[in-house]
Amino acid sequence: MSREYENDGALHAKLIEEVLSHYPDKAAKRRKKHLNVAKSGNEAGGESEVLSECDVKSNIKSIPGVMTIRGCAYAGSKGVVWGPVKDMVHISHGPVGCGQYSWSQRRNYYVGTTGVDTFGTMQFTSDFQEKDIVFGGDKKLEQIIDEIEVLFPLNNGITVQSECPIGLIGDDTEAVSRKKTKEYDKTIVPVRCEGFRGVSQSLGHHIANDAIRDWVFDKKNVKFEAGPYDVNVIGDYNIGGDAWASRILLEEIGLRVVGNWSGDATLAEIERAPKAKLNLIHCYRSMNYICRHMEEKYGVAWMEYNFFGPSQIEASLRNIAKHFGPEIEEKTEKVIAKYRPLVDAVIAKYLSRLEGNTVMLYVGGLRPRHVVTAYEDLGMVIVGTGYEFAHSDDYQRTGHYVKNGTLIYDDVTGYELEKFIEGIRPNLVGSGIKEKYPVQKMGIPFRQMHSWDYSGPYHGYDGFAIFARDVDLAINNPVWDLFHAPWKRSRGDERAMAAE
């Protein structure tokens, strides 16, 4: 249900001008390139399906001292790509902090006996001390791997997630990994995701993808008979169970999901992925690299899809089905028809409560576009969106989702985001934990769009119902009308007053 609307491009252009005027000149010049107002697709001269052009600079260094919301390569590798692989032990190699702050925070759900055959919600660290910095940590790493084998013998592999110091002190984690792989006949993967590499989480995704290519693929004789309908789901981290709510649909339309990367995944699911017929990629930003590799080397085709909200789910299911032919297409139509009453009932329940409400988004590398239609399915309007770590191909794709006049902000700073929100006063902001409380203090409803605010799943039809419920409970909670003490001044619109 793609809704027709236009955003107030003039206001947004003015807001951009205002925030830039506040920066020192040098910083203003740099930040200017990251902020823009989406122009209509026709004006921009794009393909017919492109709704707008979102032309900003991206994937370049953050400016010091401005309060970027971005993370680092380690967060991209350990936190996103590798961390959810549940039957492997992931060593946060370096000082204690990185592993501690990322421990259990992404909500990558899995099933298993933690500490025995699965290790997802544990924090393994080499807890570097000064002597490790001075003398190097390779010996310690060897000892750590030995101790893991003693205490956690059912692990199916180990990854070494390098933190900043590793690359700076010149440790050779590759040599240690090779040696120990031989000794234990086990997959041991060194990942060079030191936090200072690259400009955001994004390079960490890429490095993690490359590590799969270099240290997992073709290392074992994988015994697996592929069937005609075998697919991998790539780039679904099973946050709050997203991958499960997706898998159930893919199975219903007759496909066999032989691997899910990397939510709830085992190493086996990664090893045999090249044998599947099709890679379905959800988070394009974090895992397109390995899909391209599998296409080149093993001839596995790949296809982007979007399981947020019924419009996109239906379109994606049909698109996927087309790849497999009439039998699957027929089943797919049945599945779509089966869920239609649920979708109708959810929209009937929430549309009147949400219609016309405006939303600003600021998330990672996929959701700033992928969730747009899900909100629109509920009658809501996206007024602004931006990415922490997108590349230009993501902004291109964003043009397929957002409307003319939408405010676009790349690698937004704390200052800009606050001013944009103040200036627009949307009815809902969807972003991360660091943004949640400042926004709520302003009297504006908020949902965390990384962790689903401890809810979820949001993928699939089951997830859409939860998404709708959560958006409604955020916006229509009575607390937002209690912000003003009644004796302070005569009553008007409480929310408007809160803005003053």
Add this chain to the structure above:
Amino acid sequence: MPQSAEKILDHAPLFREPEYRKMLAEKKLNFECPHPDEIVSDQRDFAQTWEYREKNLARKALVVNPAKACQPLGAVFAAAGFERTMSFVHGSQGCVAYYRSHLSRHFKEPAAAVSSSMTEDAAVFGGLKNMVDGLANTYQLYDPKMIAVSTTCMAEVIGDDLHSFIQNAKDEDSVPRDFDVPFAHTPAFVGSHVDGYDNMVKGILEHFWKGQERTQVEGTINIIPGFDGFCVGNNRELKRLLDVMGVSYTLIQDASDQFDTPSDGEYRMYDGGTKINEVKKALNAEATLSLQHHNTRKTLGYCEEVGQATASFHYPLGVQATDEFLMEVAAISGKEIPEAIRLERGRLVDAMADSQSWLHGKKYAIYGDPDFVHAMARFVMETGGEPTHCLATNGTSAWEADLKKLLASSPFGKAAQVWAGKDLWALRSLLFTEPVDLLIGNSYGKYLERDTGTPLIRLMFPIFDRHHHHRFALFGYQGALRVLTTILDKIFDKLDRETSETGVTDYSYDLTR
């Protein structure tokens, strides 16, 4: 189809529906290549044995589920306790995202901090340019009164020198020459967050006190609370007690308002905190008291250097620890402890007497920051409980010695064991082999609660999965009353749960306990 618009099921009930159970069972069977069930259950059982415990405790290199964070987190927390102060962490930017998230998840509050966003080129050439540009941007955008600079391990490994960098930045007019930019080197590979706190507070005091003449004002006291996830409740309770006594004091590093801003339509990036003028004047105080000895060793050392008397405590929680703290304050300030506080004390003791039968002989495992563990062990012993396992991943040998002395002073501490430097995976083995009735710690303890069945009481930073506890005090007699009630609730709830089966155990499901 389990989902319906009338009754929307989220993850907690949804995946227990038969469709999903079946799907997940088949996923495991067909695609995961799992170990056979018997091997998994054998290993699970083995991990509960003394034999596994010995291997576990013999670890020399691997750390699993530690109960500590790194220095800069403590520095960022420390800076949040000063008036309009922005934390500027020099090094990789991802770290700052982590500190901010970590603090926000605990306090359910904004946590502002900036990074100098160093990348590979800075690793080669040093981060001076990042400091120069960064300070200018921070100063301009966020209108701070002070910028407190600390470091990530990246900046430490490449050896960036904060003192000269800040000087350089001032030479290039990033900030006005007289603008306050205190700093502390906070290497993540030394100590833990409590040391980062110590270094940052010391850095701030040095910045304002160095080279200044000290004129002692008799009877005035500085109080440094230490890294404390309960600062919101604790500092307010502390101030109440000192105000009731009429003491002239300065709370140095007070994040109670910063991490508890109201919702009234305005986002306050800065709120409360020790005023910069007060920090300057605090040089003249007769004495500086630290509420967390192991958290403030360098800072207190510096206070001694400038000529102040010092004393330190181990998180004043419980009867005798509060007694000692108040008596010290009374001695230095010359103010008497008023009758009103004696009555508060009496009410706490009264409550402890009312409930003593439920607490006597209960065994506890306590983990967390060093002074907190010391405090909890002491209070537990005051209630007739036995602190069987006392563990601090960031506990030093000095902490171990202090705590052993305390434990030896009471018959309830005779069987206690102190575990300095051990992690929560070690504690798991301890709980399986030498079980206790209650576990006191933070949210990370929930995995121990699940695996070992030991009820967890969350009284220590970070608490992510329960809300608002940090808004209430643990300090003082009032705080102890709350701790007492929290422990009792846990005991009673468990007993009720265990006796609630109708016709089987419900004879013990007593109305009055």
